[in-house]
Amino acid sequence: xxxxxxxxxxxxxxxxxxxxxxxxxxxxxxxxxxxxxxxxxxxxxxxxxxxxxxxxxxxxxxxxxxxxxxxxxxxxxxxxxxxxxxxxxxxxxxxxxxxxxxxxxxxxxxxxxxxxxxxxxxxxxxxxxxxxxxxxxxxxxxxxxxxxxxxxxxxxxxxxxxxxxxxxxxxxxxxxxxxxxxxxxxxxxxxxxxxxxxxxxxxxxxxxxxxxxxxxxxxxxxxx
Amino acid sequence: xxxxxxxxxxxxxxxxxxxxxxxxxxxxxxxxxxxxxxxxxxxxxxxxxxxxxxxxxxxxxxxxxxxxxxxxxxxxxxxxxxxxxxxxxxxxxxxxxxxxxxxxxxxxxxxxxxxxxxxxxxxxxxxxxxxxxxxxxxxxxxxxxxxxxxxxxxxxxxxxxxxxxxxxxxxxxxxxxxxxxxxxxxxxxxxxxxxxxxxxxxxxxxxxxxxxxxxxxxxxxxxx
DNA sequence: ACTGTTGTTATACGACAGTATAACAACCAT
DNA sequence: ATGGTTGTTATACTGTCGTATAACAACAGT
Numbered sequence: 001x002x003x004x005x006x007x008x009x010x011x012x013x014x015x016x017x018x019x020x021x022x023x024x025x026x027x028x029x030x031x032x033x034x035x036x037x038x039x040x041x042x043x044x045x046x047x048x049x050x051x052x053x054x055x056x057x058x059x060x061x062x063x064x065x066x067x068x069x070x071x072x073x074x075x076x077x078x079x080x081x082x083x084x085x086x087x088x089x090x091x092x093x094x095x096x097x098x099x100x101x102x103x104x105x106x107x108x109x110x111x112x113x114x115x116x117x118x119x120x121x122x123x124x125x126x127x128x129x130x131x132x133x134x135x136x137x138x139x140x141x142x143x144x145x146x147x148x149x150x151x152x153x154x155x156x157x158x159x160x161x162x163x164x165x166x167x168x169x170x171x172x173x174x175x176x177x178x179x180x181x182x183x184x185x186x187x188x189x190x191x192x193x194x195x196x197x198x199x200x201x202x203x204x205x206x207x208x209x210x211x212x213x214x215x216x217x218x219x220x221x222x223x224x
Numbered sequence: 225x226x227x228x229x230x231x232x233x234x235x236x237x238x239x240x241x242x243x244x245x246x247x248x249x250x251x252x253x254x255x256x257x258x259x260x261x262x263x264x265x266x267x268x269x270x271x272x273x274x275x276x277x278x279x280x281x282x283x284x285x286x287x288x289x290x291x292x293x294x295x296x297x298x299x300x301x302x303x304x305x306x307x308x309x310x311x312x313x314x315x316x317x318x319x320x321x322x323x324x325x326x327x328x329x330x331x332x333x334x335x336x337x338x339x340x341x342x343x344x345x346x347x348x349x350x351x352x353x354x355x356x357x358x359x360x361x362x363x364x365x366x367x368x369x370x371x372x373x374x375x376x377x378x379x380x381x382x383x384x385x386x387x388x389x390x391x392x393x394x395x396x397x398x399x400x401x402x403x404x405x406x407x408x409x410x411x412x413x414x415x416x417x418x419x420x421x422x423x424x425x426x427x428x429x430x431x432x433x434x435x436x437x438x439x440x441x442x443x444x445x446x447x448x
Numbered sequence: 449a450c451t452g453t454t455g456t457t458a459t460a461c462g463a464c465a466g467t468a469t470a471a472c473a474a475c476c477a478t
Numbered sequence: 479a480t481g482g483t484t485g486t487t488a489t490a491c492t493g494t495c496g497t498a499t500a501a502c503a504a505c506a507g508t
Contacts, residue, residue, distance in 0.1 A: 008474055008485055030345035031255055036466060046487050051467065053485095058466095106344055114341030119404060120334040121254035130406040137408065165409060166421035169397030170390065176400075177393060180343060182354040184361065185389060197390035200424035232455055232504055260496060270457050275497065277455095282496095 006045075015053055015063075018043045022064040027107045031114055034061075062124055065115040068108075069132040075103055077139065087146035088204075092212035094143060095198055098171045099178055099190040109179035133168075140164040144202065151204075166201050170194065230269075239277055239287075242267045246288040251331045255338055258285075286348055289339040293356040296336075299327055301363065311370035312428075316436035318367060319422055322395045323402055323414040333403035357392075364388040368426065375428075390425050394418065 009017070021043035025034035036057045040047040054060035079097030080090050097103055119125045141164040148155045155163075171194065178190045195210040233241070245267035249258035260281045264271040278284035303321030304314050321327055343349045365388040372379045379387075395418065402414045419434040426432075 003472065003487060006474075006486060011485095014485085027344060030342050033345060035464085037464090047466080048468090048488080049486065056467080110341055110344040113337040116400075116404070117334055117338030117341055118254050120251060120330055121257060126404070126406070129404060130408070133401065133406055134408060161409070162413070162417045162420070165401075165413075166394065166398070166417050169401060169418075170394045170421070171397065172400060173393030173395065173397030174390070176340075176396060177357065177389075180340070180350070180353060182350070182357055184354070184358060185385070189386070189389075193386045193390050194393075196386070197394070197425045200427060201421045203424060203430070206427070227457060227502065230456060230504080235455095238455085259494080261494090271496080272458080272498090273456065280496080 004046075011053075014045075014049075016067075018045070018049065018053060018060065019064045019067045022060055023068060023111055026061075026064070026114055027110050031061075062122075062128075065125060066128050068111055068115070069128060072103065072108065072112075073132060073135055073139075076136075079103075080143075087143065087150045088209060089212045091143045091147055091198075092195055092209040094139075095171060095194050095209070096191045096213070099174050099194045104175060104179050104187065104190070106179050106181060109176055113176075137161075137164050137168055140167055147202065147204075163202055167198055170197055170201065228270075235277075238269075238273070240291075242269070242273065242277060242284065243288045243291045246284055247292060247335055250285075250288070250338055251334050255285075286346075286352075289349060290352050292332075292335055292339070293352060296327065296332065297356060297359055297363075300360075303327075304367075311367065311374045312433060313436045315367045315371055315422075316419055316433040318363075319395060319418050319433070320415045320437070323398050323418045328399060328403050328411065328414070330403050330405060333400055337400075361385075361388055361392055364391050371426065371428075387426055391422055394421055394425065 018039070021039050022034065025039045025042055029038070036047045036050055039057075039060075040049065043049075050057055050060055054063060076094060076097050080094035083090060102108075115125055116129065119129055141160055144160055144163055144167070145155075148160070174190055174194050178187055181187065191213060192210055195213065196206055199206055199209045242263070245263050246258065249263045249266055253262065260271045260274055263281075263284075264274065267273075274281055274284055278287060300318060300321050304318035307314060326332075339349055340353065343353055365384055368384055368387050368391070369379075372384070398414055398418050402411055405411065415437060416434055419437065420430060423430055423433045
């Protein structure tokens with residue numbers, strides 16, 4: 001009877017691995033089924049480490065929420081690309097990224113919904129949500145503004161914010177319902193649906209955004 | 225030391241009161257905090273009744289989910305009115321109902337999100353969600369079709385369904401983010417935002433739907 | 449009134465949750 | 479090499495969870 005052999009990890013590595021185990025357990029078994037022991041087992045540690053790194057299980061779950069939204073927004077922002085010279089392509093890519101895998105996944109939506117459901121009971125969750133929502137909204141508003149500027153269509157700041165709110169709602173809703181694969185329509189229709197609807201919301205020509213559906217490569221197809 | 229005095233209720237009344245207690249507890253304390261004892265206390269019964277009426281706590285919670293979505297869709301459908309002679313007004317009212325109280329409430333969103341978060345772990349939840357989603361989608365599709373017919377604008381069934389999916393996403397997203405009152409914008413801006421965006425998605429004139437924002441009374445203001 | 453049925457209460461029980469504590473071993477500094 | 483630090487394991491403990499069971503009481507049929 002010997003003790004389990006183990007490896008000392010750096011603070012960041014250990015934390016990250018435990019947070020990922022937390023998310024995995026919640027996604028797979030629900031919040032109820034995500035017990036301290038099960039999470040620890042998945043992270044290949046013992047339950048005592050939770051206290052050592054996060055103080056309590058509740059604090060670890062909260063940290064896992066922050067970790068999740070951080071990953072989600074980073075993923076979407078990266079997918080949109082940094083190419084600022086084609087505002088409409090940038091916006092289109094951003095929208096597409098939000099309604100296609102890996103961002104579109106039942107795992108992500110399950111986790112997200114689970115945490116949203118705790119906001120009302122535990123105010124700490126509200127703070128994280130508010131921040132991530134504001135980030136997303138700001139990102140959208142900037143992109144919309146760029147699109148309008150390129151088309152030399154002046155819009156008031158207020159109208160631009162309204163459009164950002166609406167666009168955010170559209171993206172959120174499509175991401176959500178699209179991820180819970182209910183078999184009511186094929187998920188590959190989502191990008192086209194999203195882009196056409198977004199163009200409508202922004203009063204652009206119907207195909208102004210869906211034009212950019214084709215290119216899958218990182219390199220833009222135009223010469224310059 | 226005498227026993228608690230009690231009153232025999234009909235099957236439906238008792239069930240409903242226990243389901244409502246379940247929802248209230250989940251909304252207030254989260255799924256973790258909604259223990260069988262706490263729910264029973266709120267319903268003014270003892271925990272043993274859960275077994276008697278639902279077999280198990282898990283089955284009761286599932287029934288509560290069904291009860292919730294039933295209430296939500298009924299509420300929205302009623303608010304849209306039965307007046308089929310003004311398709312655009314009907315659609316507008318339906319949209320407004322979804323982004324204003326009592327449908328817009330953090331309680332409802334908290335509950336909804338909590339249940340959505342369980343879909344992946346417990347397939348029974350997926351069935352309920354799928355059914356309610358389909359109902360909502362069908363409702364929207366019918367309304368959109370009526371609007372287009374009244375404008376004598378022929379649209380293919382496929383295009384109509386795409387618009388319904390997009391509109392549903394918009395409504396879902398705005399309802400969701402609007403309910404979690406994050407203080408980033410005033411909730412009373414939502415109806416106008418939603419109607420304008422919806423008009424855009426359907427390629428209608430920008431104010432085609434928001435025209436119907438004003439009338440609060442049940443009686444339409446036009447003579448006929 | 450009385451009696452039978454069953455909705456409802458009261459209580460007990462096993463299981464397992466989260467966590468506090470102490471022993472231990474991996475790694476670093478020397 | 480070796481000692482010290484502390485990340486990590488192992489275990490025990492307390493509370494409370496869901497639920498099974500038995501006693502009880504409200505109401506209906508007579």
